[in-house]
Amino acid sequence: MLIVSPSQDQSQVKLPASEPRRYTRAPGTAYLLPSDEEERQRLTKQNALINRTFGELVHAPITLTSHDFVLESAAGTGAWLLELAEQTPEAAKFIGIDIESHLFPNPATLPPNISFEVQSVLNLPDEWTGKYTLVHQRLLIAAFRTAEWPQAFKQIFRVLRPGGWLQLEENDNWVAGPVMENFRSMMLKLGESRNIDLWPDVTPVLKGYLEDCGFVDVRVDRRCSPLGSWGGQDGRDGKDNLLSLFRGIRAPVMGGGGFGVVDSEEMYDDLMNRVELEMDSEPGALCWWVMICARKPEFRKSSPSRDGS
Numbered sequence: 679m680l681i682v683s684p685s686q687d688q689s690q691v692k693l694p695a696s697e698p699r700r701y702t703r704a705p706g707t708a709y710l711l712p713s714d715e716e717e718r719q720r721l722t723k724q725n726a727l728i729n730r731t732f733g734e735l736v737h738a739p740i741t742l743t744s745h746d747f748v749l750e751s752a753a754g755t756g757a758w759l760l761e762l763a764e765q766t767p768e769a770a771k772f773i774g775i776d777i778e779s780h781l782f783p784n785p786a787t788l789p790p791n792i793s794f795e796v797q798s799v800l801n802l803p804d805e806w807t808g809k810y811t812l813v814h815q816r817l818l819i820a821a822f823r824t825a826e827w828p829q830a831f832k833q834i835f836r837v838l839r840p841g842g843w844l845q846l847e848e849n850d851n852w853v854a855g856p857v858m859e860n861f862r863s864m865m866l867k868l869g870e871s872r873n874i875d876l877w878p879d880v881t882p883v884l885k886g887y888l889e890d891c892g893f894v895d896v897r898v899d900r901r902c903s904p905l906g907s908w909g910g911q912d913g914r915d916g917k918d919n920l921l922s923l924f925r926g927i928r929a930p931v932m933g934g935g936g937f938g939v940v941d942s943e944e945m946y947d948d949l950m951n952r953v954e955l956e957m958d959s960e961p962g963a964l965c966w967w968v969m970i971c972a973r974k975p976e977f978r979k980s981s982p983s984r985d986g987s
């Protein structure tokens with residue numbers, strides 16, 4: 679039996695009633711990945727891997743002071759925001775938002791200058807206009823329908839103060855061998871079925887959206903980490919991260935009938951095992967990440983309207 683989310687939005691994940699993974703019920707979202715304990719662990723390890731790949735947490739050229747507000751869009755576990763708050767000597771204010779509160783840290787453990795709240799980046803509060811010095815947003819590639827990317831950037835543009843910075847990080851591509859390509863073809867079809875673009879090369883698309891929205895000084899930094907046991911700790915962590923992500927989309931793939939690539943959960947798991955073998959036996963299998971920093975100009979001829987246009 680299939681259950682449909684309460685909004686009846688056809689692009690939302692349809693799952694068997696017996697599905698053990700927990701997925702968000704946030705209204706209207708097309709988000710594909712789970713929000714549960716396995717996903718918390720994956721995001722925590724992935725955060726450490728991305729930090730090792732990029733080094734500093736903040737690449738935008740700013741120094742935070744006690745007057746600054748930092749927003750983390752789609753914060754998930756909030757790991758990036760919590761680490762930044764710990765490293766920032768001045769008592770700046772840190773706000774994390776997500777459509778799903780399930781992965782947020784326990785509020786009782788947070789210092790008074792850090793808070794998390796349920797908000798969609800697609801519709802940020804009016805009173806946040808011009809408030810933030812830095813907005814960070816990481817890994818929304820499995821969340822936004824095509825038209826939602828520019829919508830999110832317009833909202834972020836609006837809530838940044840003039841001269842404030844957006845720092846984005848996304849997964850750009852995975853390179854291994856033919857089994858990975860087969861897996862990717864299934865993921866692309868899953869994305870298409872929900873109007874989500876899982877672009878294999880996301881960088882020029884996002885850069886274009888940012889420039890169209892009015893951001894300037896757009897800086898791109900692409901880096902890679904190894905995938906597979908040949909690549910030491912980073913390689914093992916990268917592989918485990920990807921396999922956990924693949925386990926997370928098994929339910930939506932099966933809910934979509936396997937997209938002509940797999941017919942059953944057993945076939946799906948077999949394909950995953952073969953991707954794992956391929957990563958381990960292909961020295962050179964890589965995960966590409968991209969960081970994009972972009973600045974809201976100090977002055978603009980006319981102020982953006984409520985929807986940022």
Ligand SMILES: C[S@@+](CC[C@H](N)C(=O)[O-])C[C@H]1O[C@@H](n2cnc3c(N)ncnc32)[C@H](O)[C@@H]1O
Nearest residue numbers: 709721752753754776777778798799816817821
């Ligand atoms: C792959 S997780 C990444 C979490 C975190 N940024 C990190 O790097 O660990 C994507 C997150 O985006 C959230 N999300 C999806 N659509 C969103 C939206 N419209 N507004 C805010 N958060 C959203 C999901 O609930 C999920 O927590």
